[in-house]
Amino acid sequence: MSITHHPSEATLFAHAAGGLPGALEAVVATHLCFCAACRAAVRVADGAGGALLEALAPAPLAEGALDAVLARLDQAPPAPALAPAPPAGVPWPRPLARLAHGRWRWLGPGMRAMRLGPPAARGGSLAMLRIAPGRAMPVHGHGGLELVCVLAGSFADESGTYRPGDVSEHDEEDRHQPVAGREADCICLSGTDAALRLSGLARLLQPLLGL
Amino acid sequence: MVEESRTAADPGGLAAQGGELAALLGRVAAARDRAAFAALFGHFAPRLKSYFQRLGAAPAQAEDLAQETMLALWHKAALFDPARAGVNTWVFTIARNLRIDALRRDRFLLDPDGIPEELAAPGVAGDERMAVMQSEDRVRAALASLPEEQALVVRLSFFKEKPHQEIGRELGIPLGTVKSRLRLAMARLRAALGEAQ
Known part of the structure; x- marks a missing residue:
């Protein structure tokens, strides 16, 4: 599978640093499942993080810190939380396995959205979008950063055609209108760190849908 | 300017020897060696506390997170693969993921282990394992340059x-x-x- 659209290096560094809001992190992690080139870039950025950690001036620990940890070594590590069942019929990348999800909701003609992650999250909003073949998505601008990773089908905008694994990255300066490919429903994961600025019908519905 | 310290907290100069850290980690994984763990603790825990404080944690919380990271190192030691990452890098990723889970207020529960990892880096032959081991030195040098x-x-x-x-x-x-x-x-x-x- 060949990936032609990638997150910016700034976004990959932010991922490596652990500084991305959860909704954006989810999209980057999904892209990394598809993209060996970005996994290699992230290894490089992780390496920079390792080098920076090593170069930090050590902060003295409290008296007895080592003994406190040694005394806990034999305790079993906490078991990971049980994952909710993913919805049927939707590609569900592994990094999303622990995320709660809502139901498909009508967003407009030929458009449905499923909210992922906690309600009213501070980490932006994350949604799975399902767009009918050939359907144009609402024109929108961005209050912050928007990352969209295609999981099935395709969409196209001024910057090119996006196929499974491809990521589109837009910030506050951009406005765009993606159009779903004609071959099949386009299913994509969309994360933002701020509210999208939608125009038209979808703008009226935005508060109802919580997008 | 990346180099900020090499201090009395690390008298053995373990930092200069990624191979030494990897050997200690190997002993933790293979033999549950507490002395090797204590040596790794002496090297990493003060740097980890410093890392968490830099990112805004209060001293007591940074201390807790440093200890939790070292506990995670003990439990995950067998997963460390020197062909894939250096020890500093591996410990950094554990600390980063733990901090995300502990401090992130947005409660997005992602699964960082859900991202697949290459068994060997693409195009890297088996005899280049050493090259990967030495790559932390090269990252350090590249950052400095x-x-x-x-x-x-x-x-x-x-x-x-x-x-x-x-x-x-x-x-x-x-x-x-x-x-x-x-x-x-x-x-x-x-x-x-x-x-x-």
């Missing part, structure tokens, strides 16, 4: 909660300039490590 304006945005990326916007504001440069410096820095680091673009 970056132009200061690029090194600065990389450092700030790792020590800020909202890298893009805050770094730009702090340095008084546009967001686009922050991004282009990070792009250049990534290209240089990748070239220094022999990673194809």
Whole structure:
């Protein structure tokens, strides 16, 4: 599978640093499942993080810190939380396995959205979008950063055609209108760190849908 | 300017020897060796506390997180693969993921282990395992050789909660300039490590 659209290096560094809001992190992690080139870039950025950690001036620990940890070594590590069942019929990348999800909701003609992650999250909003073949998505601008990773089908905008694994990255300066490919429903994961600025019908519905 | 210290907290100079750290970690994994763990603790725990404090944790919380990271190191030691990452890098990723889970207020529960990892880096032959082991030295050297304006945005990326916007504001440069410096820095680091673009 060949990936032609990638997150910016700034976004990959932010991922490596652990500084991305959860909704954006989810999209980057999904892209990394598809993209060996970005996994290699992230290894490089992780390496920079390792080098920076090593170069930090050590902060003295409290008296007895080592003994406190040694005394806990034999305790079993906490078991990971049980994952909710993913919805049927939707590609569900592994990094999303622990995320709660809502139901498909009508967003407009030929458009449905499923909210992922906690309600009213501070980490932006994350949604799975399902767009009918050939359907144009609402024109929108961005209050912050928007990352969209295609999981099935395709969409196209001024910057090119996006196929499974491809990521589109837009910030506050951009406005765009993606159009779903004609071959099949386009299913994509969309994360933002701020509210999208939608125009038209979808703008009226935005508060109802919580997008 | 990446090098900030080599101090009395690390008298053995373990930091200079990635191989030594890997050997200690190997003994933890294979033999549950507490003395080796204590040596790793002496090296990493004070740096981890420093890392968490840099990112805004109060001293007591930073101390807790440093201890939790060392516990995670003990439990995950068998998963460390020296062909894939250096010890500093591996410990850094554990600390980063733990901090995300502990401090992130947005409660997005992602699964960092859900991202597949290459068994060996693409195009890397088995006899290049040593090259990967030594790559931390090369990353260090490559970071030190970056132009200061690029090194600065990389450092700030790792020590800020909202890298893009805050770094730009702090340095008084546009967001686009922050991004282009990070792009250049990534290209240089990748070239220094022999990673194809």
